[in-house]
Amino acid sequence: MHAILAPEPGGPEALRITEVERPAPGPGEVLVRVVAAGVNRADILQREGHYPPPPGHPDIIGLEVSGVVAELGEGVTGWRPGQECLVLLAAGGYAEYVVAPAGQLVPPPPGVDLVEAAGLLEVAATVVSNMDLARLSAGDVLLVHGGAGGVGSFAIQYGKALGCTVLTTAGSAENLDYCRALGADHAIDYHGDWVATVMEVTDRHGADVILDIMGAQYLPLNVRALAVGGRQVTIGLQGGRKGELDLGALLRKRASIHATSLRFRPVAEKAAICERVTRSVWPMLAEGLIQPLHTQRVPFNEVRRAHELMAAPGHRGKIVLVVDEASGAGSTRRTE
The missing domain is CATH 3.40.50.720 (NAD(P)-binding Rossmann-like Domain)
Structure with a gap:
């Protein structure tokens, strides 16, 4: 599969699209085919060499994705292949597939298309x-x-x-x-x-x-x-x-x-936070108390431009890298 890394610290030019082995889900984990990946300021820090991923996680940049469940690891319940989801990650999001503990998957908020939703879970x-x-x-x-x-x-x-x-x-x-x-x-x-x-x-x-x-x-x-x-x-x-x-x-x-830092929290804490978001925040979106963020979509192969946009003066809202526009376009759309 294709993934984005920064083999050497540097500016946006340090980012490389690289062929890597597709991950496999272990016990309690889920493999997700990525539709879009949220871009966060932490990604820029990792690219610059200031914010490495926690031990045991890949060097692939990216802390959140939207996608479709592809495969379940041993013991996973409550999810099935083909379901749409959002995923909170410690690393690995700029890729065609990611693996995450099942507790860090949540359903997309109602009425928000899957590409736009890619930038919601981390924030x-x-x-x-x-x-x-x-x-x-x-x-x-x-x-x-x-x-x-x-x-x-x-x-x-x-x-x-x-x-x-x-x-x-x-x-x-x-x-x-x-x-x-x-x-x-x-x-x-x-x-x-x-x-x-x-x-x-x-x-x-x-x-x-x-x-x-x-x-x-x-x-x-x-x-x-x-x-x-x-x-x-x-x-x-x-x-x-x-x-x-x-x-x-x-x-x-x-x-x-x-x-505080979200990235380095234990899996159990992240799962509890994800459950809190699903229970308390998604209804706020459904009721219109919170609106989906202003989102700028950038193709996966233009990741350098995405990082330039993130660092530019006047940046607002979220930027997402679109890995599979066709899948995102086919999911639920926000009604105006």
């Missing part, structure tokens, strides 16, 4: 698991950094669906408008004094929960923006790994900071 699992950790609930003020990206786009809508006041940051007028269209109550240009704006629009309350993708660069700013009893969850390090933290300021606010 949904990331947002839901981290907002559960932060105890996000109705009435909270949620600040989402990078609201125009895939995770941010989903987090804005999820926060609104829970009954939160949602603030977000973005870097251009177009992306700010996009965030407002998703439901953000306040979209703030991060080039300015966004902390002051957060405090102003919340009447000095601050953010009860911050979903942070920046890491070190925003660490002291986020502490200033947190409400008393606030909770920050850092899921990305786009602004660096090492920063200065004023523990006194954190202590005075009785606030907390968590740092």
Whole structure:
């Protein structure tokens, strides 16, 4: 089968379509024929040599796919060959076939075509698991950094669906408008004094929960923006790994900071998160409380262009690599 690797770290030119052996499902696993693969910022980090897959997983890039069940491993129940599915992966998604534990497969959300759905599971699992950790609930003020990206786009809508006041940051007028269209109550240009704006629009309350993708660069700013009893969850390090933290300021606010990663969680935890997404988030999509993300489709053999688009200023929503357009086009379509 064909798969995409980066044999040597580098830019998009490092990506190679390579012939590799098709995987076989072991006990408790499922082989899936891939229709489309979601593109995530973690894929760029892996290509650059900064985010290798967990031990025992292939060097093939890709953390999520949509597809069709091809073969069941020993002991798998609840799935049958020919069923459409979404798959959460630790690696291996940029390929014609993937293998995953059965608990990391979920049915596609109702009314979303299989290609478009390829970019939903990773963001949904990331947002839901981290907002559960932060105890996000109705009435909270949620600040989402990078609201125009895939995770941010989903987090804005999820926060609104829970009954939160949602603030977000973005870097251009177009992306700010996009965030407002998703439901953000306040979209703030991060080039300015966004902390002051957060405090102003919340009447000095601050953010009860911050979903942070920046890491070190925003660490002291986020502490200033947190409400008393606030909770920050850092899921990305786009602004660096090492920063200065004023523990006194954190202590005075009785606030907390968590740092999490979905990719390295144990199989059982991932299965529980996938079940939570199916049970709680897919109904929100069915009811129209959350809309499928703006999705740009790129052919599998144009993967370098997909990575260039992901890194380009103004990127919004999700990018998916289309492996089998015919299969995706034949599945359920979202009704407008």
